[in-house]
Amino acid sequence: MSVLKVIELLSSSNSGWEDATQKAITKASKSVKNIRSVYVKDQSAAVSDGKIMEYRVTLKVTFELE
Template sequence: MTTIKVIELIGESQKSWTEAVENAIAEACETIDGISGVEILSLKGTVRDGKIVEYKANVQLAFPVRDKREQNL
Protein backbone atom coordinates (compact mmCIF):
# COMPACT_ATOMS: atom_id res chain seq x y z
CA MET A 1 0.00 0.00 0.00
CA THR A 2 1.31 3.41 -0.94
CA THR A 3 0.70 6.54 1.09
CA ILE A 4 0.84 9.83 -0.81
CA LYS A 5 1.94 13.13 0.70
CA VAL A 6 0.75 16.47 -0.73
CA ILE A 7 2.58 19.76 -0.25
CA GLU A 8 1.63 23.26 -1.36
CA LEU A 9 4.10 25.60 -3.06
CA ILE A 10 4.12 28.90 -4.93
CA GLY A 11 6.23 29.02 -8.09
CA GLU A 12 7.30 32.30 -9.66
CA SER A 13 8.37 33.41 -13.12
CA GLN A 14 8.86 36.61 -15.05
CA LYS A 15 7.76 34.92 -18.31
CA SER A 16 4.57 32.86 -17.84
CA TRP A 17 2.27 30.94 -15.52
CA THR A 18 3.42 27.71 -17.17
CA GLU A 19 7.01 28.51 -16.28
CA ALA A 20 5.95 29.41 -12.73
CA VAL A 21 4.44 25.91 -12.33
CA GLU A 22 7.52 24.31 -13.90
CA ASN A 23 9.81 26.30 -11.59
CA ALA A 24 7.92 25.08 -8.50
CA ILE A 25 8.21 21.47 -9.67
CA ALA A 26 11.89 21.77 -10.63
CA GLU A 27 12.85 23.29 -7.29
CA ALA A 28 10.87 20.69 -5.34
CA CYS A 29 12.57 17.90 -7.33
CA GLU A 30 15.91 19.02 -5.88
CA THR A 31 14.90 17.65 -2.46
CA ILE A 32 11.86 15.41 -3.07
CA ASP A 33 11.95 12.10 -4.96
CA GLY A 34 9.08 10.61 -6.91
CA ILE A 35 6.82 13.60 -7.51
CA SER A 36 3.92 12.06 -9.39
CA GLY A 37 1.27 14.77 -9.70
CA VAL A 38 0.55 18.47 -9.69
CA GLU A 39 -2.66 20.39 -9.10
CA ILE A 40 -2.80 24.08 -9.95
CA LEU A 41 -4.79 25.84 -7.26
CA SER A 42 -4.55 29.44 -8.47
CA LEU A 43 -2.72 31.74 -10.84
CA LYS A 44 -1.82 35.31 -9.88
CA GLY A 45 0.23 38.09 -11.39
CA THR A 46 1.83 41.39 -10.53
CA VAL A 47 0.96 44.23 -12.92
CA ARG A 48 3.04 47.35 -13.52
CA ASP A 49 2.31 49.97 -16.15
CA GLY A 50 -0.42 47.80 -17.64
CA LYS A 51 1.79 44.72 -18.12
CA ILE A 52 2.23 41.52 -16.15
CA VAL A 53 5.75 41.60 -14.71
CA GLU A 54 5.57 38.56 -12.43
CA TYR A 55 3.57 35.34 -12.69
CA LYS A 56 2.77 33.23 -9.62
CA ALA A 57 1.28 29.74 -9.50
CA ASN A 58 -0.01 28.21 -6.27
CA VAL A 59 0.33 24.43 -6.72
CA GLN A 60 0.01 21.19 -4.80
CA LEU A 61 2.53 18.43 -5.52
CA ALA A 62 1.98 14.76 -4.70
CA PHE A 63 4.68 12.17 -3.99
CA PRO A 64 4.83 8.77 -2.28
CA VAL A 65 5.92 8.45 1.33
CA ARG A 66 8.97 6.18 1.58
CA ASP A 67 8.45 2.77 3.16
CA LYS A 68 11.54 3.00 5.38
CA ARG A 69 13.91 5.65 6.60
CA GLU A 70 17.31 5.77 5.02
CA GLN A 71 20.11 5.16 7.47
CA ASN A 72 23.08 7.50 7.46
CA LEU A 73 26.25 5.46 7.70
Protein backbone atom coordinates in the same frame (compact mmCIF):
# COMPACT_ATOMS: atom_id res chain seq x y z
CA MET B 1 -0.12 -0.04 -0.24
CA SER B 2 1.07 3.42 -1.21
CA VAL B 3 0.95 6.42 1.07
CA LEU B 4 0.88 9.81 -0.63
CA LYS B 5 1.52 13.25 0.79
CA VAL B 6 0.45 16.63 -0.59
CA ILE B 7 2.41 19.84 -0.10
CA GLU B 8 1.61 23.34 -1.28
CA LEU B 9 4.20 25.39 -3.18
CA LEU B 10 4.26 28.94 -4.48
CA SER B 11 6.34 29.97 -7.47
CA SER B 12 6.74 32.88 -9.87
CA SER B 13 8.17 33.66 -13.29
CA ASN B 14 8.56 36.58 -15.64
CA SER B 15 7.72 34.31 -18.62
CA GLY B 16 4.40 32.71 -17.77
CA TRP B 17 2.37 30.40 -15.55
CA GLU B 18 3.76 27.27 -17.20
CA ASP B 19 7.31 28.42 -16.53
CA ALA B 20 6.47 29.20 -12.90
CA THR B 21 5.03 25.69 -12.52
CA GLN B 22 8.07 24.06 -14.11
CA LYS B 23 10.45 26.06 -11.90
CA ALA B 24 8.62 24.88 -8.77
CA ILE B 25 8.71 21.22 -9.82
CA THR B 26 12.36 21.39 -10.88
CA LYS B 27 13.37 22.91 -7.55
CA ALA B 28 11.15 20.62 -5.44
CA SER B 29 12.41 17.47 -7.19
CA LYS B 30 15.90 18.18 -5.84
CA SER B 31 14.73 17.40 -2.30
CA VAL B 32 11.33 15.69 -2.72
CA LYS B 33 11.44 12.25 -4.31
CA ASN B 34 8.67 10.32 -6.05
CA ILE B 35 6.63 13.32 -7.22
CA ARG B 36 3.51 11.90 -8.85
CA SER B 37 1.40 14.91 -9.83
CA VAL B 38 0.94 18.65 -9.62
CA TYR B 39 -2.36 20.52 -9.37
CA VAL B 40 -2.44 24.23 -10.19
CA LYS B 41 -4.63 25.56 -7.40
CA ASP B 42 -4.39 29.25 -8.22
CA GLN B 43 -2.90 31.65 -10.75
CA SER B 44 -2.28 35.36 -10.37
CA ALA B 45 -0.10 38.08 -11.81
CA ALA B 46 1.62 41.23 -10.60
CA VAL B 47 0.83 44.22 -12.81
CA SER B 48 2.69 47.52 -13.18
CA ASP B 49 1.91 50.32 -15.64
CA GLY B 50 -0.67 48.15 -17.39
CA LYS B 51 1.76 45.28 -18.03
CA ILE B 52 2.16 41.90 -16.37
CA MET B 53 5.46 41.93 -14.52
CA GLU B 54 5.32 38.53 -12.81
CA TYR B 55 3.21 35.38 -13.15
CA ARG B 56 2.46 33.52 -9.91
CA VAL B 57 1.12 30.04 -9.21
CA THR B 58 0.03 28.15 -6.12
CA LEU B 59 0.53 24.42 -6.58
CA LYS B 60 -0.42 21.24 -4.77
CA VAL B 61 2.28 18.64 -5.31
CA THR B 62 1.60 14.98 -4.58
CA PHE B 63 4.41 12.53 -3.85
CA GLU B 64 4.70 8.98 -2.61
CA LEU B 65 6.30 8.36 0.78
CA GLU B 66 9.00 5.73 0.91
